Amino acid sequence: MDQHTGYDDLQTHIPELETPAIETWENQYSHRDYTIEITNLEFTAVCPKTGLPDFATLCITYIPDQQCIELKSLKEYFLFYRDVGIFHEHVVNKVLEDFVKACQPRKAEVVGDFNIRGGIKTVVRASYQS
Numbered sequence: 001m002d003q004h005t006g007y008d009d010l011q012t013h014i015p016e017l018e019t020p021a022i023e024t025w026e027n028q029y030s031h032r033d034y035t036i037e038i039t040n041l042e043f044t045a046v047c048p049k050t051g052l053p054d055f056a057t058l059c060i061t062y063i064p065d066q067q068c069i070e071l072k073s074l075k076e077y078f079l080f081y082r083d084v085g086i087f088h089e090h091v092v093n094k095v096l097e098d099f100v101k102a103c104q105p106r107k108a109e110v111v112g113d114f115n116i117r118g119g120i121k122t123v124v125r126a127s128y129q130s
Helices: 071-083 088-103
Strands: 024-026 036-046 053-063 067-069 107-117 120-129
Touching: 036 067, 036 071, 053 088, 067 071, 067 088, 088 107, 088 120
Parallel strands: none
Antiparallel strands: 024 067, 036 053, 053 107, 107 120
């Protein structure tokens, strides 16, 4: 059975997608583990197949090491996606990769809780540990 669909090769450019820089600031408490949770209740992207908007709550939970994320630049980073055609799975993994690259946390998890579309609810989780 042929399992190829019209989705093949739609997202091959995503790992190399140039996104805005996420700024950081020095963690004054790097001698201890503590958890930071950042929630974006209004994340939007575009379905690459239909061109319709996708809405989600994105939650990033992390244990910082030497750097913490600066929130205004993270907000601008999130806004970049509102015109990007990208699958849910790619959103979460790309955000995690860019986040880890920016602040090199001890541990991080990104959860994308996407709004129901066509009666289907999607939640995608990706994690990193140094």
